Amino acid sequence: MRCPTAKGVQLVASAKRVKTSSSFHEVSMETTRLSREGLCPGFSRGRFHKRASDDPSGSVKETIEPQTTTVQKIIEGDVFKYYSDGEWKVSSSGKTVSIINPTTRKTQYKVQACRQEEVNKIVESAKQAQKSWAKTPLWKRAELLHKAAAILKEHKKTIAECLVKEIAKPAKDAVTEVVRSGDLVSYCAEEGVRVLGEGKFLVSDSFPGNERTKYCLTSKIPLGVVLAIPPFNYPVNLAVSKIAPALIAGNSLVLKPPTQGAVAALHMVHCFHLVGFPKGLISCVTGKGSEIGDFLTMHPGVNCISFTGGDTGIAISKKAGMIPLQMELGGKDACIILEDADLDLAASSIVKGGFSYSGQRCTAVKVVLVMESVADAIVKKINALVEKLTVGPPEDDCDITPVVTESSANFIEGLVMDAKLKGAKFCQIYKREGNLIWPLLLDNVRPDMRIAWEEPFGPVLPVIRINSVEEGIYHCNASNFGLQGCIFTKDINKAILISDAMETGTVQINSAPARGPDHFPFQGLKDSGIGSQGITNSINMMTKIKSTVINLPTPSYTMG
Numbered sequence: 001m002r003c004p005t006a007k008g009v010q011l012v013a014s015a016k017r018v019k020t021s022s023s024f025h026e027v028s029m030e031t032t033r034l035s036r037e038g039l040c041p042g043f044s045r046g047r048f049h050k051r052a053s054d055d056p057s058g059s060v061k062e063t064i065e066p067q068t069t070t071v072q073k074i075i076e077g078d079v080f081k082y083y084s085d086g087e088w089k090v091s092s093s094g095k096t097v098s099i100i101n102p103t104t105r106k107t108q109y110k111v112q113a114c115r116q117e118e119v120n121k122i123v124e125s126a127k128q129a130q131k132s133w134a135k136t137p138l139w140k141r142a143e144l145l146h147k148a149a150a151i152l153k154e155h156k157k158t159i160a161e162c163l164v165k166e167i168a169k170p171a172k173d174a175v176t177e178v179v180r181s182g183d184l185v186s187y188c189a190e191e192g193v194r195v196l197g198e199g200k201f202l203v204s205d206s207f208p209g210n211e212r213t214k215y216c217l218t219s220k221i222p223l224g225v226v227l228a229i230p231p232f233n234y235p236v237n238l239a240v241s242k243i244a245p246a247l248i249a250g251n252s253l254v255l256k257p258p259t260q261g262a263v264a265a266l267h268m269v270h271c272f273h274l275v276g277f278p279k280g281l282i283s284c285v286t287g288k289g290s291e292i293g294d295f296l297t298m299h300p301g302v303n304c305i306s307f308t309g310g311d312t313g314i315a316i317s318k319k320a321g322m323i324p325l326q327m328e329l330g331g332k333d334a335c336i337i338l339e340d341a342d343l344d345l346a347a348s349s350i351v352k353g354g355f356s357y358s359g360q361r362c363t364a365v366k367v368v369l370v371m372e373s374v375a376d377a378i379v380k381k382i383n384a385l386v387e388k389l390t391v392g393p394p395e396d397d398c399d400i401t402p403v404v405t406e407s408s409a410n411f412i413e414g415l416v417m418d419a420k421l422k423g424a425k426f427c428q429i430y431k432r433e434g435n436l437i438w439p440l441l442l443d444n445v446r447p448d449m450r451i452a453w454e455e456p457f458g459p460v461l462p463v464i465r466i467n468s469v470e471e472g473i474y475h476c477n478a479s480n481f482g483l484q485g486c487i488f489t490k491d492i493n494k495a496i497l498i499s500d501a502m503e504t505g506t507v508q509i510n511s512a513p514a515r516g517p518d519h520f521p522f523q524g525l526k527d528s529g530i531g532s533q534g535i536t537n538s539i540n541m542m543t544k545i546k547s548t549v550i551n552l553p554t555p556s557y558t559m560g
């Protein structure tokens with residue numbers, strides 16, 4: 001199966017050309033099959049299909065619509081549509097945003113450049129849809145999310161192919177991202193049923209001066225419209241990590257995907273569309289940051305922002321109004337290696353942690369802080385593993401693929417040149433072709449080099465030799481970031497002491513930093529973020545506590 005390219009999408013426009021390998025055709029064929037299996041209520045075998053819609057009582061009911069209206073086209077010409085009010089639409093701007101393939105450096109896809117008026121409409125319909133969605137039973141919300149997860153997994157190849165073309169993610173990792181996303185949605189549905197199905201019961205006589213005359217019942221209520229902004233590196237996984245908790249908690253969701261990764265995100269949204277969520281409950285707006293970025297994040301109709309990305313998040317948090325914010329921002333994850341560390345384990349973890357997806361991960365190892373006495377040994381082991389990394393196009397599943405944009409590659413090169421000027425030792429020859437940068441280990445990096453502090457988001461890893469554990473902790477804590485860190489040692493007591501001293505949201509002992517499993521709490525300190533993610537924390541973050549207090553005329557004691 002092929003994902004439509006700018007050229008190939010022409011084939012997609014006609015649903016009748018059943019012999020084409022377009023993703024659109026596949027969507028309809030797959031959903032027909034899913035429908036037969038009872039997995040997809042949006043499609044049925046015959047001329048009609050069911051689609052969930054609002055009824056006056058506010059709950060979701062299924063209505064019969066002609067199938068022709070459901071065979072949604074997500075492309076017009078060679079431009080992907082945006083998703084608003086349950087429909088795929090072309091922007092009235094007449095403008096588009098190009099998505100450049102990082103490998104070919106040519107335009108791969110185009111998406112709509114939406115206007116502010118279109119954002120207003122999306123937010124308004126999200127507001128309306130949320131009101132009835134909040135009245136939809138929790139089990140029903142969970143059921144629909146489970147269906148979305150199943151459809152998402154069914155479309156893993158289509159979506160993964162977009163990830164390969166848009167963000168140069170190695171093919172295998174791209175499929176893994178989609179499958180993991182489906183699992184996340186299912187887990188979230190299950191967790192939501194548990195977390196949101198419980199409240200608290202408090203009695204007044206535990207606080208001094210009170211009799212037992214007040215019973216307080218608390219429950220979790222939705223916030224309203226949640227704005228989700230994921231970054232380019234996991235445009236599907238980091239979108240569903242916001243969408244699923246928002247929806248299970250009774251919120252509606254507006255997605256603004258990153259430019260690189262927008263088409264994968266639109267395909268993912270199409271999977272949610274096929275489930276038949278109420279119109280407007282989920283929408284996806286694409287466009288230029290200058291036109292709709294601030295407009296979205298400062299929109300009075302938005303009740304919560306969940307953002308993952310770089311420093312943009314700091315600016316957004318300053319501009320956003322008095323609404324809950326979830327910010328997952330950059331990191332400079334340090335790896336501290338003690339003298340007693342298992343050096344083979346440390347080296348393989350560093351290479352995997354530092355170079356997977358060419359270092360374009362928030363939790364990539366971004367600086368190695370190694371005790372001088374074992375530095376030569378670990379550098380040798382790391383170099384031996386770096387030698388084995390394959391470099392090339394994502395289609396070939398290479399370990400190192402082109403970084404996302406030319407400006408990213410230029411930025412990384414700037415860090416490398418600065419390190420060269422200041423005397424870092426190059427363990428490999430620096431090599432770059434277009435956006436493709438060969439993996440590079442820089443030894444003897446010193447604190448006056450930019451690479452010691454800045455996040456390259458590329459396949460370049462600095463090694464700083466330290467003479468004491470305190471020196472390592474000092475370097476880690478002097479960073480303005482505080483996402484994750486890791487320690488390699490066989491002495492668990494030392495590991496705990498160092499872990500407690502590190503100012504990061506998570507510390508991994510004897511493993512590289514990592515975001516998953518997705519139900520673990522995930523948070524950054526300092527400039528690395530606000531709040532905590534992970535499935536349970538995200539569900540809680542996207543709700544508010546509501547109390548109802550029953551006042552009794554006389555004290556009442558149990559069994560009294």
Ligand SMILES: NC(=O)c1ccc[n+]([C@@H]2O[C@H](COP(=O)([O-])OP(=O)(O)OC[C@H]3O[C@@H](n4cnc5c(N)ncnc54)[C@H](O)[C@@H]3O)[C@@H](O)[C@H]2O)c1
Pocket residue numbers: 229230231232233234256257258259289292293294296297308309310311312313316328329330331361362363455457483524528529
């Ligand atoms: N902490 C985490 O969990 C985590 C996870 C992944 C990536 N990241 C970080 O993300 C960064 C790389 O991703 P990126 O380059 O996509 O980040 P970015 O900050 O450039 O963009 C993130 C998102 O914000 C959008 N955006 C840009 N300007 C905007 C504006 N004015 N208003 C609203 N939205 C706007 C982008 O289109 C994108 O969707 C790195 O710093 C990385 O560490 C953090």
